[in-house]
Amino acid sequence: MPADPHLDRLANATLLVPFESYDAPRWVLEGLADGMAGVCLFHNNIADPEQVARLNSHLAEAAEAPLISLDEEGGDVTRIGQRSGSGYPGNAALGAVDDADLTRAVHRSLGAQLRELGFSLDLAPSADVNTVAENPGIGTRSFGADAALVARHTAAAVTGLQEGGVAACAKHFPGHGATRQDSHVELPVVEAGRELLFERELRPFRAAVEAGVQSILTAHIRLPELGLTGPATLAPSVVSGLLRTDLGFEGTVITDAIEMEGVSARIGMPEAAVQALIAGCDLLCLGRFVYADQVAAIREAVTAAVAQGRLGGERLEEAAARTARLRSWTAGRPASASAEGVGLDSARRAVRVDGDLGALNDPVVVEIDAPAGIAAGEVPWGLSPWFAGTRRLNPASARPQEVLEAARGRDLVVVVRDAHRHADTRALVAELCRQRPELVVVEMGLPVWRPQCRAHISTYGAGRVNGQSAAEVLGAPAAASVG
Missing domain, CATH: 3.20.20.300 (Glycoside hydrolase, family 3, N-terminal domain)
Known part of the structure; x- marks a missing residue:
């Protein structure tokens, strides 16, 4: 043709x-x-x-x-x-x-x-x-x-x-x-x-x-x-x-x-x-x-x-x-002015704390890794920009005793993402909570699963401003700019 x-x-x-x-x-x-x-x-x-x-x-x-x-x-x-x-x-x-x-x-x-x-x-x-x-x-x-x-x-x-x-x-x-x-x-x-x-x-x-x-x-x-x-x-x-x-x-x-x-x-x-x-x-x-x-x-x-x-x-x-x-x-449609800080302000308003958080003693922060969704792709998430020394753990291979030993004498914060969708994450966190019920869990996905712990923080998302909002609630010692 x-x-x-x-x-x-x-x-x-x-x-x-x-x-x-x-x-x-x-x-x-x-x-x-x-x-x-x-x-x-x-x-x-x-x-x-x-x-x-x-x-x-x-x-x-x-x-x-x-x-x-x-x-x-x-x-x-x-x-x-x-x-x-x-x-x-x-x-x-x-x-x-x-x-x-x-x-x-x-x-x-x-x-x-x-x-x-x-x-x-x-x-x-x-x-x-x-x-x-x-x-x-x-x-x-x-x-x-x-x-x-x-x-x-x-x-x-x-x-x-x-x-x-x-x-x-x-x-x-x-x-x-x-x-x-x-x-x-x-x-x-x-x-x-x-x-x-x-x-x-x-x-x-x-x-x-x-x-x-x-x-x-x-x-x-x-x-x-x-x-x-x-x-x-x-x-x-x-x-x-x-x-x-x-x-x-x-x-x-x-x-x-x-x-x-x-x-x-x-x-x-x-x-x-x-x-x-x-x-x-x-x-x-x-x-x-x-x-x-x-x-x-x-x-x-x-x-x-x-x-x-x-x-x-x-x-x-x-x-x-x-x-x-x-x-x-x-065509030719002008941009209005972007509002400085509206993203962080809205993320702060979304954070929910369930339980008695109180002041934390030099917390050890560990993040439980979760696979990225296909639509999202690999994008940084978690609390490491605000807490130096934050560790990312594979839930399938992490040993609870090693996590607890690293946090001896300090508060422990465990960060998860959509824990309700990952059985190995739930098993690891549940065991940590059983041995350290005073630990704090931060959920950066949907807060569907709620373990027994001292305090549970929900951010309803894993964007950088969501992480900063949670870090502020936890009393993060380090400031980090929002990209």
Whole structure:
């Protein structure tokens, strides 16, 4: 089939691509000039504020208002805070405070910071209602387990981000909070019928639509009670039905990453991209490790689907038009001023202390290691910036007696992260508490499991400001700047 430049350009308009390095490669710059919608930056593209601002300026020169995006949720999922932890507390902490004005202010400051760095689209906030505590993909990324609370904070976050100068993107539609699997590695199941879905999962997304959210990102989940045998991203009944018709959303629908196993493991990325567009998605977020050759294969699959009559040309034009409107919305939008200290102030307000903490005697601080979530990646966490000599222990191999011996004559502080999800962590901490019931436990994930101890501190997140807030409560002797 001979090349059709117009069709290629329409296909390009559906692509949000990653790339390999701190500098934009030629294939990305040429792709943007040829109509590619934009890029999504990850840890491997961001070294420091000066570098990423230069990179984004270079990208912006390649086309008129390309979408320059990232996943910046604050708290555990941060790209700009990858090296030292986030200066914002994350959604679970904001939900614990439950002050919608504060959530709006935090996200306005975050949006302003992103705009100042040259970003135009933030793939946030998470609008998922986290009703399953063991959920491996959401957890502290959610504002909470109550649909009404999540809805009001989702609306506040959307408003704040867009006041800050970037387009917001509520995710993961129609709701990833009731899953026990991670869609990065498999296809999770949500056991919810239509009535429950509207009452719980869809409530925050309706709030986002009413708040004027510019984009919504789909979830690679299966809803068997709605008759879905495959992922929601590829289902017209979800994208064109629930989202467009029932919720009345007219903005840009973005897929979660096409490289994720939950959507493409069985059919491959090119076919998943085609089916997502047929379902009604407008913009294909490809993921982190999808580069030039794979991008070309996806583009070719889209144009071939049009030529074969599987994907209507009008549907492709509609998707390109919606993406163009999103780009137009972001063009020239000024950044508001970021609020100095709002991230730390909100993290401080989220900290909860259960028990009698009192003054500590030269505490020994040990952190029980926990695997990083796939969405978050490897980001520093814990209390070591404020307590010199802090040790990180592997819960599977740590010996309780050695920990107790090292803390002889001093107070002991044990730091955990989502202990309810890790049996070996619970076993180790329970034994330490049995022998030293006066020790202090700091939980930097969701405080679902509460051991028997002198005091239990909950931060509702592992961002840098969450850690600083806990350190202050513990009377940390060392000050550390928040990156």
